[in-house]
Amino acid sequence: MFDRARDKAEDLLESTGDRSKDLIGVGIGLPGPVERSAGRPVRLPTLPGWDGFDVAGYVSRAFPVPVLVDNDINLMALGEQRTFWPDTKNLLFIRVASGVGMGIISSGALQRGADGSAGDLGHVAVGRGSDMLCDCGNYGCLEALAGAPAVARSLTGSAEADVANLIVLGQRGDVRASTALRQAGRDIGSVLAGCVNMLNPSVVVVSGPIVEAGDSVLAGIREVVYKRSLPLATARLTIAKSQAMHDVGVIGAASMVAEHVLSPLAIENMLAAARLDDGAPVAVSA
Secondary structure (H helix, E strand, C coil): CCCCCCHHHHHHHHHHCCCHHCCEEEEECCCCECCCCCCCCCCCCCCCCCCCHHHHHHHHHCCCCCCEEEHHHHHHHHHHHHHHHCCCCCEEEECCCCEEEEEEEEEEEEECCCCCCCCCHHHHHHHHHHHCCCCCCEECCCCHCCCCCHHHHHHHHHCCCCHHHHHHHHHCCCCCHHHHHHHHHHHHHHHHHHHHHCCCCCCCECCCCHHHCCHHHHHHHHHHHHHHHHHHCCCCCCEEEEEEEHHHHHHHHHHHHHHHHHHHHHHHHHHHHHHHHHHCCCCCCC
8 A cells, every 4th residue: 555655756846857856755645543753654444454554664665754653634624724724723633434523623733642533423423323233332422423435325225336326316416315415414414513612613624525525514514513502612613525635635645744753843853963064063952
């Protein structure tokens, strides 16, 4: 997997010219918790066997630049906020795909939690799903009710999940599809309302395959969040669809790298290295 990504990156760099001058860093998003300081995934449910793999170290062998690794939803949140909501310091980014995840930006900074698992909405229990078994082994998880495959299965009544067909039906205004999508939005909203009360964001951005199926999911989310959250928490709250959609993670990874490379500490270290090359005295900082 990483070899294919590396080869593609090398091809892109070769097409731009001198790769040594073009590349300042590499940003990577992984679908699960990440030990960011070490650049290692932690118990990725979607990538069994990759737990603890030194992603940053492996990639840096091919690209001798800073390699930064984070959860993919965090990068999407960062990309959306930096690009489309730059004046918004408190933003929640929700992605509804096979699972349901959330990126949290509070006071202008990403909040990752103690072990990188902050924002895992998909495994919060929803009351009406007490008999729905989730892949994690628990019953009633939001993912088992409102994840894109779960919504598609509820529409067909079979074990197969045709998400692409669900999107087409939703875009056409099919009544059954719209009803299923609206209910998925209500389920997401029932969990999100608590997050709005606790974190008091000014913007909630929603992304993912079933959001592309029309406005039914967004309508269901708004219906419950505005009903269940405190009036003060929703007085100036905006709930909107992602404006970047498919490219938002790439934008976030680029933003993460740029902010790292241009940070005061990174610039100090770069200047210190330049002075060392010139033979000048260098002040060492921690």
